[in-house]
Amino acid sequence: MSSLTDASILSAPLTRDDLVAHMAGGSRPKADWRIGTEHEKYAFTIADGRPLTYEGPHGVRALLEGLTRFGWSPVYEGETVIALTCPTMGSVTLEPGGQIELSGAQLETVHGTCCEVTTHHRNLKIVGGELGIGFLGIGFNPKWRREDISLMPKGRYKLMSEYMPKVGSLGLDMMLRTCTVQTNLDFGSEADMVRKFRVSLALQPIATALWANSPFTEGKPNGFLSYRSHIWTDTDPARTGILPFVFEDGMGFERYVDYLLDVPMYFVYREGRYIDATGQSFRDFMAGRLAALPGERPTIADWTDHMTVAFPEVRLKRYLEMRGADGGPWLRLCALPAFWVGLLYETASLDAAWDLVKDWTAEEHAQLRAQVPRLALKTPFRKGTLQDVALRALEISQAGLAARGRLNSKGRDETGFLDPLWTIARSGRTQAEDLLESFLTRWNGEIDPVFTECAY
Template identity: 65%
Template sequence: MSAPPKSRGEPVTAKSQLIEWIAEGNKPKSDWRIGTEHEKFVYDLKSLRRVSYDAPNGIGALLKGLTRYGWEAIDENGKTIALAQNGESITLEPGGQFELSGAPLRTIHETCREVGEHLKQVKEVSQELGIGVLGMGFDPKWSRADISWMPKGRYKIMGDYMPKVGKLGLDMMLRTCTVQVNLDFSTEADMVKKFRTSLALQPIATALFADSPFLEGKPSGFLSYRSHIWTDTDPDRCGILPFVFEEGMSFERYVDYMLDVPMYFVYRDGKYIDASGQSFRDFLKGKLPALPGEIPTTGDWADHMTTAFPEVRLKRFLEMRGADGGPWERLCALPALWVGLLYDQTALDAAWDLVKDWTIAEHEQLRRDVPRLALNTPFRGGTVRDVALEVLKIARAGLQKRGAADLGGMDESGFLNPLQIIADTGKTSAELKLDLYHGKWGGSVDPVFKEFAY
């Protein structure tokens, strides 16, 4: 989630401006980039508790420590809540989940170097503070009540609103971590094909990346509890978006969807104004109760676009949102998977051919069952594992055809190897952790903080 915006943009007087705002994301293939984001939990090494913002070894101290590497502090109400440098940013999720939003890069090789440098910096500062950093999809040990909120105005508004519309929204805010990748499109038609293909395949990514089997120290019954949480967060802004697969899908159709997503807030003069549940359509007419007589700016629209949470989200690029957070190697595997599938036309055509006849009922079944069963989910006479193996084959061919080599001459397809092992063995990280829990960990999740820390 973003830091406070610096510019509010131009006044919006017509829906056509909102459509054009998204369409300005169209880029020639030569300008396509890869933007990777990943979140992780920060905890005290002695108590294993998640750290607060203000603790001597808390999130504020970690942000301050990172400024030694040239990061510029971004403040809100006198507290540093984000860092920025060279197209990258470090931001905070509501419970202090620490997120790197990477720069737009050309290759997965560059992405992996960026990830490695970030984790090196975080680890150096963390060791001085006596804190650790863990990559998983859901906090394995602590309850909502054990977790402190970060000092960001938008989170207070969202936190007050979430319980009104779903049972698990606060868990989403406080106890989940993800890795996602942001990818470009060339035209509206290209966006539609990529949106449909990636939305259909998000459950496959969820299965491959499943790494959240615990809830407050015990097995939850899910392999991706993080993914399950999104099914009861807010029905107005989450889900599989059936309209994406319908005739007539377009930039305008997505704008219509976003206009019907209830608002959270409006940002004015350094403050977040509560507009929760209000209508952006009313805002366009100057009839927003939170700001009577005012019309929105393109900055308000950009903010609003960040408040829908489907498995794939459209802004001026497409965000792949289905994966649990995890270890270093899978932070590079996630962009490799989607770049392989979406950035080579032959691969995109093959991936679309794989999913184009899936029904809405099948999409819904996958969305419902994969968080619990992951690769073992039954599907069309086989399992999701069968689909995952085919998807990885297509992605690998796409990366090989891209031919983006490192200094040693290796292409990007090697970044898929951690996922290939999972698909070949049929054993997700969640299942491996459950085996440890029932075996050598002796029914405790505490060892995860040591054995799987960055």
């Protein structure tokens, strides 16, 4: 989520070259590459499995305030606590439907990010236990309807909730009922960014398949293994998708800036409030013609806010965000950064991953994007299935992690974090399929056991 720094006091009005330079400024030498992991989880009342309201003794505010004992400082929007921050731990943010997200610190190893996840969940369980709140690791709310879920009191969410139904039929579901885990990784140069962007965008369906974990809607099977992924296909076509231009000649920082300039705006943040600019043009803003703020021009804070309102499968900021995975069990929260670090952070593995995908056509990218949410690893691809590609991708990732040689205190490298993924890839069976089998057998067609069996 964006910073709440007042944009009006920051840098002078921007040019397109400024925007390109800002993005290019994210390039770092390899020694400074870090790993950021973000994950969302549902918070629910243990007594009845209901989503949390914001206020009340079992509410989101009480949960956030309870976490402050562990070194977090509250962030306010007016009188409303909307997030927590800590210089060494990142931030805890409040998502639109009351999902709780850890946006972790920039860490050197997957060992570090897994320790971070572990500490975060232990703290949540302490506070949640006192408040009667549980936490669910799954990609889509398995039981409750949109109207059962409270929209959290944050200004940008109100604007988004009013705008979403104008541009797609599932945007409110995205806001209120989905949970994801994502990894943020660095690049060393424009050329390195382009290579990593192409590889990660092509292989994003592999992540969607391996992490597929959202087969239920309102207590019943929904026909998908990753319904969360499907939801993004009908949220807002102007800001989502697989971005075919990334694979074209001429891709670079300038090309991505031009894409972002054409993504419709949501808001401008001024003096503690969100000004409605939904559907308006950042290009007009730069020319002083924004209807929401006539005559005013943007600052770098406005641009960094705008960078957060594009939602492609991989998002470029001053780093790359891998966005294709469903939320899920504890170990798979650690497996996601391991998977992508192994593929992207060692030259030999990055080259091997590029060799795997470099001849895929635009039609094949589109086919995978369309079919994987329903079929996961059983998606047909060329002479086999996506399972074959997933196994090869895991081989490459494992080699990359082994080459990194980052050891923990017990002398173990990072390859062990891939173990849950090897189990899924070798069997061809996702957690979503396991949950569906449980629903039809052990659960006797009832959804409530998910709040016990998939809780952290």
